[in-house]
Structures are given as C-alpha cells and as structure tokens.
Amino acid sequence: FGTILAVSHAKSKRKAGLLWAANMTGIDVEIPDQPAWTDEDLASIRVGKHKWVNRGSALAWLGHLNALKKFLSTPHETALILEDDADWDIALRSSEVPLAAAALRHLFDTASTAPSSPEPQQYQHQHHMHTHHHSYPSPQRTTPLTSSTDPNYWGPTGSWEILHLGHSDSEQYDRENGATLARIHSNPSTTFPDASLPGEERINPATKTLLYSLAVPLTSRLWHRSHWPLGSYAYGITRAAAQRIVDLYSAGSTGSTSADAFDVVLLELCRDHDWKCWTLEPGLIGEYYTPSEIALANMPEADREKAAVEEIYDTWNLRCAVRQRALWVEEGDEGGRQGMIDRVRRGECPADDEVVEVVGSG
Template sequence: MGQVGLAPFLVRYIKLLATAAFVILVWTIVDRAVESPTHSEHASRSLQAEKSQAELAIPHEEASEQESGHKDADAPSLPNAPTQWTDTNSTLGFGTILAVSHATSKRKAGLLWAANITGIDIEIPDQPVWSQGDIDAIRMGKTKWVTKGTAMAWLGHLNALRKFLASPHETALILEDDADWDIALRTSEVPLAASALRHLFHTNSPNHQYKYEQQQNPQQPQQQAHHMHHQHHHPSHPSQSRSNLLTSSTDPHYWGDTSTWEILHLGHSDSEFYDRENGATLARIHSNPSTAYPDPSLPDPDRINPATKTLLYSLAVPLSSRLWHRSHWPLGSYAYGITRAAATRIVDLYSSGSTGSASADAFDVVLLELCRDHGWKCWTLEPGLIGEYYTPSEIALQNLSEEERRRAREEEEIYDTWNLRCAVRQRALWVDEGDEGGRAGMIEKVGRGECPVEY
C-alpha cells in the first residue's frame, strides 16, 4: 500500500525535474543569444537602396568585429578593416600643409601652437598686400557682388594653391587659420580615415592596386581604443609619436591613388542649406560608393553637429563611426585636401583676370559647385576631422569700419568646436609664448594622449 501511494509522488517529482531542466535549457540558450551578437550582427550593415557599385559597410560593434572577425558571406566588406594604426607623418600623409592667413591675423599664433603640440608641420605662405586692382580683378565677370573680405579670401586661397604648385608635391592639405582639430588627429584619426578611404577606392576600383601600411602595431592601438571608449570623463588618445612611419611626405598614395580623387573635404560647414539638401545628399550617397568605420576618438553624441547627426541617423550610421561619401554639399574651405592636377585647374580657371564662375561669389561656393555640378571627384568625411572654431570671421571683419573691427576683436570669444573630443584650439590648451616650461609640459601631456579638459 505504501509503495502504491508513493508512485504518483515519484511521477510528479520526475515531471517537476524535467520541467526545471527544460526551463534551464531555454534560459541558457536565450542568455547566450543576448550576450553574443548573431552572425548577421557581426557582419557590416549596408545601405539598401539603389547602389550598383558598392554598398555602405557599417561595422555593428567595433569590439566584436575585432575579436571574432565574423563576416556575413553576402555582405560587402572592406579588406583589412582599418581597426589598427600607427601614426602618420607630420604632414598627415599629404605632400605639404599650407595655411591661408594674412600678416596681421590674430589666429596665426593659435594655429601654430596647435600644430606644435600635435606634431604637425604647417607652412603659412606670405601674402602680398592686395591692391584694389587685385580685388577688382577677382570681382570681374561675377553676377553677384563680391565683398572686399570675400575677394581677399579668394586671393589667399589662390596664393596658397600657387605655393603648392611651385613645390614638387603631388598633394596638399589647405587650411584656413581658424581650423581646429582633435589632439588625436595625427596619431589615430588620420591613419584610420586614410585607410578607410584607400580600402573604399580599392574595393570599387579593381584595376587599381594600392599601397597599404607595411608597419603595424596591433596591440597598443587596440588597447588605447578600448580605454578611450570607456573613459567618458577623461578622454585619452594614442600617444603623439613624431615618427614618419607610414609614408614619405611626397607619397601621393596615402589618401588613395590621385586618379581616384581631386578634393577631400576633411571638414566642412553644416548649415541650413545642408539641411535643406539632405534628401539630395542621401540620394547621391546611395548612388555612389561610401563606407563607415568606427573611430573611438569621436566625442559624445551631444557634441556632434546636429546637421551631421541628422544625416548619420538617416543612413543608420552609428554616432561612434565616421562616414566617407561622395561630396554633394561640401560648403566650407577651411580644410580640404587637393591634388596637383585639381589645383592647377582651379588656378587656371579662377585666377585674377580669368572669368571662372559667374555665379559663385565665394571661394568655398566654387569648390561646392565643382564637386556637386561638374563631376569633380570629391569626397566628404562625416563627421569631419577638422572643425572651424568660432571667432569673428576675418571676411566679415574686412567689411567693418576700423572701430567696429577693433571692438569685435576685443570681444572675441572662442566656443567649443563641433565634432571634436579634445580640441587643440580651446583655451585650456593655450600656453603663453614666454612660458617655456608650461609649453614643454603641455606638449608632453598631449604627447601622452591626455586631454587637460574634463567633459
């Protein structure tokens, strides 16, 4: 009787054990699925719209991509994805860096100090004292009135381009003297950006073979990137080595073969016009090769320009990544790479006495039109590596009276530059020229990748 009464109890007990085992099994499967991204999540995501040549490759998780190397068989990918780097040379892979600045500009000292603490060589070509005849010659043939300040900007850029053409170099980076950048520009940002662009050109131009980095240091950069990602309040960057590891200063292929590009917009203005053109920009991106890549030096999302965020959101690009795409609305001329052939064409078309563009009143508008309307091979990086810090515009100052100009300069205020995590032009990094010890200390601190400002 006792044995008969025990049987139902054993049956129920066995059923409970089986149920518990099943629940544990299901929980384990779900837990592993949550912790480990799926095969498709490891693969690069792509923009699914009218792209016949190539799709936009977007790494989903930087860390999981590096650790697992998982790839979806059907997804486009960039060979040797640029997650490792060594710092580039002192001209950022261009033949030369030239800055447009006049003799009395207050910005020159800040520009040269920023270059000094980040190990970048910038040359500022002398500008002649422009005559009224020079200004009138630039205005010739224009349907829009060109102000004195705008005309002087024209003359300054043409002067820099002529200086470039007088050199043996095949490429140049042209900056304006209000350019601003992150302390990691040379050590990690430029190597990542250039590598991604070369891979993009290589992927979509099978007849071209490009030179890739022969020297890699895979351990230290990955550790630094991990550190940067998690130290929200204490940004850290790869150390500033002053070596020329990857390319000589005259190697034209660091940013890709010069037959594949003419102008590279490493920084451009985001304006209301850019917002209005967002739909057309998306269409152009969808119809041309483009690629995104993770960059751990990017700032928090609230410090990325709103217009840039809108574009990246529209393309499903994470705000922890940068995007290379064919230029559509690249307004701004404060940071552009240019080839020798392109510089020659611009100087020939737009020098004093040339008719050039009848509609464009400003030099940066000419660059925009060449890229958007005339089929030039222009590429834009979003967010840009180089920003424009906000002080009174030199162009606007030229159009003021002497008294108005004096007051504007006295009241000059520098604001945080969009898209930069640790900007070199911010006041916290400035050290007076007479303070040799302070300057040496700041150079050493930035050289260790330390930002003196907490965010």
C-alpha cells in the same frame, strides 16, 4: 599630404593659436606670405560672373589662390589647405588621420575591383560596429601628417581631387539632406569606427541627422561622395586639381561657376561639375567660432579692432580641441609649453567642461 599650407594674412590674430596647435600635435604647417593686396587685385576678382564678390570674400579668394600657387611651386603631389581658424583634436596625427586614410584607400580599392552592377548602393554602409569609449589610441601609432614620399597615402590621386576633412553644416545643408542622401546612395561610401569621436552631445546636429538617416552609428565616421561641402577651412587637394582652380579662377578669369565666395566655388565644382570630391562625416577638422575674417574685412576700418572675440564651447565634432584656452601656454613660458606638448602627445586632455575662449584670436 605632401605639404600643409594655411591661409592667413599678415595682421591675423589667429596665427599664434594655429601655430601652437600645430606644435602641440606635431604637425608641420607653413603659412605662405601674402602680398599687400591692392584695390586693383580686388577688382581683378570681381569680373564677369563674380562681379558681386564683396571685399572680404575677394581677400579670402586671393588668399586661397596664393596658397594654391605656393603648393604648385613645390614638387608635392598633394596638399592640405587650412584657414587660420581651423581646429582639430589632439588625436589627429596619432590615430585619426591613419584611420581615415586607410578607410578611404580601402573604399577606392573596393570600388575599383568590384564588378559592375545596376544597383548603385552596392558599396554603401560597409559597417564595422564597435563599442565606443573615450580612451585615445596609443601614441605609438603616430604617423606623419605630411608624407612627400607617398602621394597615394589618401588613395590614388586619380581617384580624388578634393577631400573635405571639414565643412560647414548650415541650414542649407539640412534642406539639401534628401539630395545628399541620393548622392551617397548612388556612389560608393564606407564607414569605420573611431574611438576618438566625442559623445553624441558634441556631434554637430546636421551631421547627426545625416548619420541617423543612414543608420551610421555616432561612434563611426562616414566617407561619401561630396554633395554640399560648404567650407574652405580644411580641404585636401591634388596637384592637378590645384592647377585647374588656379587656371579657372585666378585674377581676371571668370571660371565655370557664378560663386560669390571661394568656399562656394569648391562646393559648386564638387556638386555641379562632377569633380572627384569626397567628404568625411564627422570631419576631422573643425572651425571654431570667432568673428569672421570676411565680415571683419567688410567693416569700416575703425570698427575692426572693436569687434569682440566670442567665448565658445569646444568646436563641434572634437573631443579635445587644440584651440581651446585650457591648452594655451604663453609664448615665453618654455617649460610650460614643453609640459603641455608632452601631455598632449601622451593623449591627455587638460580641458575642463567650462566655457573656454578661443586661442590666438584676441
């Protein structure tokens, strides 16, 4: 991506963990400053079909629009937008992104050159079976996650508008499984092996169900046309798509959906308005479990500081998550930090199997 931008407000306790995770894995993340949103700003979102948007969702909405406008102020053609609770594996930059991007480019190339056919499943399940193991690929394969010189790194920007590199696997997603399968069967899709995937017990249950339904081995990832991509914590976006969203959903605009949250806006654009959206299963980027910023914003101010930070197990779908306590080193410990960076970039995972706390959220 040309740039990576994170949505995070000035008082967020998650920033330190996000920036440390990016530092360990060699990823350049920028956190655009947000204005001090006023009641007038919030009211400007609650217009027309969006009049029921709550305070927390309105703040998140404004934060995403702010990040998209920052992206549009740059010369870049693509961006990755993160929320500050995003979590990823230590192999994201060294192997996962190059593999996923190559598979998507191959999918687009195959779909564009194949002859037309009445059979909608003609490109489905381009399986490459392999034996799963837990060793990480060599760090020599490192490829920058940002690349302003190659806007087509994830495939031609005319072939996609939004890439969901992570999304929430909710109960609703399970209920929509049949429609999701129909969507996948009627569009090109592809699978590819990835040795950095965790064992079966750490794959999200809803993701596991979908992959089982498609006979995709849990040692592989699947690219498919999006149907129920709920979540806004990790999405790639083209410049043209970002401009469309800003035009449709900025303050005072009613947009083309009746969504009451920004992540639902993305879902409805992909599901109901035929945007060129693609989802990766399992996703490369997860969302660790900690009190929701939207929920905190909706609390009385006196209660916000009292909200407990939950202890969690590793984030779903990640073998060695960067936001877990075992990888945290205090900011003043320069030697310890450099040592941890060296270990992570060698592909070592210092985490154990105990319950660990999230980093940078408390």
